[in-house]
Amino acid sequence: MLKKTAVQICVVALLLVVVNWGLSDYYLRFDVTKDKRYTLSDTTKETLENVNSPLYIDVLLQGDFPNQFKKLQYELQQLLEQYENENDNIIFSFTNPLEGEENPDEVVNYLTSLGMLPTNIPVSENGKKSVTQIFPWAVANYGQKTVRVPLLINNLGSDGEENINKSVQQLEYNLTDAITKLTLENKKKIAIFKGNGELKDKYMSDYLLNLKDYYRLGLFNLDSLKDQPNQILKNLQQFDAAIIAKPTEAFTDVEKQIIDQYIMYGGKTLWCIDKVAVDLDSLQNETQSTVAFPRQLNLDDLLFKYGVRINYNLIEDLISTPITVQGPNGNMPLEWLFSPITMSPENHPINKNINVVKLEFANQIDTLENGIKKTVLLESSPQSRVVGAPIEIHLNEFSGNLQPEKFTNGSQIAGVLLEGSFTSVYKNRVKPVELPNNLNESADNKMIIISDGDVINYSYANKKPLTNGIDPWTQQIYGNKDFLINCMNYLLDDTGLINIRGKEIKLAFLNHEKIEEDEISIKLINIGVPIVLLIIFGVLFVFLRKRKYSK
Incomplete structure (x- = not known):
């Protein structure tokens, strides 16, 4: 009998070894997690x-x-x-x-x-x-x-x-x-607009260098062929998307029509627009003041037709980051409400799980009803207000006692995603030039509009480069880069990579406050209950054993 049992154990053990070896090259896991x-x-x-x-x-x-x-x-x-x-x-x-x-x-x-x-x-x-x-x-x-x-x-x-x-x-x-x-081989192409006083390359160098991991970049000047608008549009259509970063000179009607038709034919656009002309550099004078005035870019009717209006005003936000000024003992921080740091609403894969985005002299955006889907990506805190332009700005205007009760305008939109079929601004209008196959409606398309040209200039502060991108006063690496890369990835993403950002996972962590409050009871339960159960089991075992063998 003993010999037979030993043989059976050996056979079972051998079978287990064989099965384990046979399945060693196979990976099997059942995901029963809710997320x-x-x-x-x-x-x-x-x-x-x-x-x-x-x-x-x-x-x-x-x-x-x-x-x-x-x-x-x-x-x-x-x-x-x-x-x-x-x-x-x-x-x-x-x-x-x-x-x-x-x-x-x-x-x-x-x-x-x-x-x-x-x-x-x-x-x-x-x-x-x-x-x-x-x-x-x-x-x-x-x-x-x-x-x-x-x-x-x-x-x-x-x-x-x-x-x-x-x-x-x-x-x-x-x-x-x-x-x-x-592993990416066939990269899409992005046009970086030049010719209308756009942001210098050095101020968006970090962003462009990161974009090169995904896309091919090329500079594009809308007035490169002034007398050949057809050829300019044809050249522009070789690019899958265009970045228009802080233009300071007005677009001509012909340039605007070329951009409009580029969008009608499916071109994606990332607009970073300042509608008020003001810069921190302009405060570096004897009076430490300047006048912020409206900047005319000849784009109002174009953007209005697509569904937004960038207003000629500035957002002031109590949730903001200081600026650096030269003091008697070196650099010092100065409160500056024109530099809001916007918390992500996390309502889209573009702004999912990113750090605060820093803005500088941002304008308020209004969204208009026109059948285009609009998703707000950036907005100031509820403790905000808007001030119209022209307005005189002083370097020390926020250094006194602020009055929070005046900042009650609520959250102000500073970035929005538009998706849908866009209508040409030149539909039923006289066109500046005759372009072949002019379209009045686009197929489904996307664009992102941000009312701050310096949102791309995140690696500089006061025109000075930040060490490792860290703000010296808040000790933060702002989420501008991640946000802007996500913007372009979403505009051009045909693979669904950006949608992985929306994956929800909830980890279970211990509640340390509750542990401290109930420390004694937790110890009693984890130590005392097992001991009590062992004692009960021992007494019961002895009792049953005595009753069994006492007969």
């Missing part, structure tokens, strides 16, 4: 199909850190395992860049120079508080190309758990976005 956390999007799967050679992902998020970051690390590892299962060419590893280094400061400086800024995490152990430094980044390498992958969102106004939750939501997007940059 489908462990289900890759179709866009990600299609992107991974384009990886034809080894793609290495080195994750720097390794080490001894709080549980919140361990959750982020765990979710990232789970996601990378799914990527690896979809394509064997995905190879990943976790490493601590500071472990075993004799000169960790040199490593920190090197990584920082590459744009991978560290995060300082407060740690409390045995009653002692300290700070540990981690690098929440990954580096993806594919052939000769390298892309940095941010893993941590650190938005202003969100606590640690909220930021970790948002970071987990964005992991799939960030990884798939990086792989897209590495």
Whole structure:
């Protein structure tokens, strides 16, 4: 009997080994989570199909850190395992860049120079508080190309758990976005408008450099062929989208018609427009004052027809960032309500999980009823008001006692997405020139209008470059870059990559306040209840045993 049992155990064990070996090459996981956390999007799967050679992902998020970051690390590892299962060419590893280094400061400086800024995490152990430094980044390498992958969102106004939750939501997007940059071959083309006093290249250099990961860029001057509007339109139509960044000179009627027909034929546009002429530089004089006056760009009827009106006024917001002025002891901050920092309403993949966006001398936008779908992407805080132009502006006008009761105009729109079939501004009107195949209506199209030309100038403050993009007074890296890249990705995205940003994931965190309030009862339940159950079980076991064997 004993021999037979031993044989059966050996047979079962052998079968288990064979089955385990046979299934070792197969990856099977059932996603029963409500938010489908462990289900890759179709866009990600299609992107991974384009990886034809080894793609290495080195994750720097390794080490001894709080549980919140361990959750982020765990979710990232789970996601990378799914990527690896979809394509064997995905190879990943976790490493601590500071472990075993004799000169960790040199490593920190090197990584920082590459744009991978560290995060300082407060740690409390045995009653002692300290700070540990981690690098929440990954580096993806594919052939000769390298892309940095941010893993941590650190938005202003969100606590640690909220930021970790948002970071987990964005992991799939960030990884798939990086792989897209590495494998993208056929890039769409974007025209950067010049010729009407637009923003200088150096002030939008960071944005343009980041766009080059996705698209081909080219400068485009509307008056390059003054007597050949047909050829200008034909040349412009070779571009899939156009960026019009802070023009300061009025567009001619012919130029406006060319833009209008470009839109009618499906061209996407990102407008960054200042309707009031004023600049911080103009305050650098003896009186420390200037006059802000309306800027005539000859675009009012065009934008009105598409469904918006940018007003000739300025937004003042109590939720704003200071500006830098020269004081007796060096640079000092000065309160400046013309620099609102807008919290994202997170009502669209474009503004999902991004940090506050900084504006400078932004104008109020009105949306008009015309059948076009309008989504507000940027708006000031409820503690805002608008002031009309022309208006005299003083450098120190906000340094006195502010009166919050005067800032009751509510949130003001500063950025809006328009989607639908646009009507030409020249429909039933005399046209400046005769263009072939002139269209009065467009097919479904998209455009984004932002009432601040300097929204692209996010890497400069007072015309001086920011170190690592960090505002010296708020210690924030504003979300302008992410927002603007998302804008263009949404306008030109045919693959659905931007929609991954809308994925909702909710992580369960411990309620530390409740734990502190109920600390004694929690300890009693977790320690006392098991002991009581063991005692009851022991007494019952002894009682039953005595009754059984006492007979």
